[in-house]
Amino acid sequence: MGGRTQTVLLNHNATISCSVSGPSRLDLNITAVTWFWKNPVTGTDDKVFEVFGGCSKAFRPGAGVSLQGLVKGNASLQLPEVQLWQAGEYRCKVVNTPNMDQGTISLEVVACPVISLSVKVKDNDYQHLLCEARGFHPKLINITWCKWDQEYSQCLNISENVTTNAVIENDDKTFNVTSFLTRKCSPEHAGTYQCMVAHVSLCTPRRRNITVPENGSEPKSNSGMPLWIIFPCLVIWIGVCCVTGPTLLIVY
Structure with missing residues (x-):
């Protein structure tokens, strides 16, 4: 599931998508989700967030997965005010006993001039x-x-x-x-x-x-320029030219 890239603006919130396809509702008592980030310095897979049996733990401040969304198969990772160092490869690992699957996605952080x-x-x-x-x-x-x-x-x-x-x-x-x-x-x-x-x-x-x-x-x-010229980054995020990322689909 590699090769996908998602783009986010510097200092904006990011939602890295991961969707679980299977039962209409997941049983959180037997479902575990772990998000990893490949550290470019050490090369290790550092934990960002994990949830198991309805209990969750964030290894990076502000990181989270919605339990309400997870019940419906949405295992997306939410990151607040993303910084440049947070770019790189993320891996979503889902265990729904006895099944397990995972996928990777690259996060690109950009800053407007x-x-x-x-x-x-x-x-x-x-x-x-x-x-x-x-x-x-x-x-x-x-x-x-x-x-x-x-x-x-x-x-x-x-x-x-x-x-x-x-x-x-x-x-x-x-x-x-x-x-x-x-x-x-x-x-x-x-x-x-x-x-x-x-x-x-x-x-x-x-x-x-x-x-x-x-x-x-x-x-x-010339100060009489249209809004989309003066604030191009704003336009990106209000839907005129929305930067969106792919969704990891994990199938059981």
Whole structure:
């Protein structure tokens, strides 16, 4: 039953699904459920939670399996405010005397990037547009630039004069990265520029716009973006683009 992956956002609650198919109602007096997590450091299978004969014990704070749900065949593991270190392989072992079965599932913990777009004046002739992505996980991320063409109402990709720094790991194991677009301070380079960030935690790429005026006045960020652009992580969890995981099915 391996090979399945479930994704959860950092600091969100997770329910790792495990379903027991058999009798319409399980007898908790002869049913035992044990959840294990494969420790990536030691390689051992550490107990997370177990229940037997209606008595339960959590080996990780907040972990649990609903006894009311277990009677109906739902042996799903509930974890509160999941952290990055809790990612990895989980194993659900169910004993319904005299039968036993088990299955594994991988939990992936992701963190959405916080995006900001600003301008740094290099000198009187050039400016740096800075697109910063902070606090994301995993490490892989893609940042691209474009400039809005008013005549054709489209954003034209920019590849020249773009520099993206190496990704930096934070103490909490999330990552930061900055991308620079260097432009000359001239009327032909005025207009609206867009930084687009793509990451596995986002349903769609996240965008930030900034308008650079011709007269050299202070550039203005575009604050009139739709909710789904400003809060993409919120969208993931209210059903528009819901990240869901598979269910382990244990059959007797």
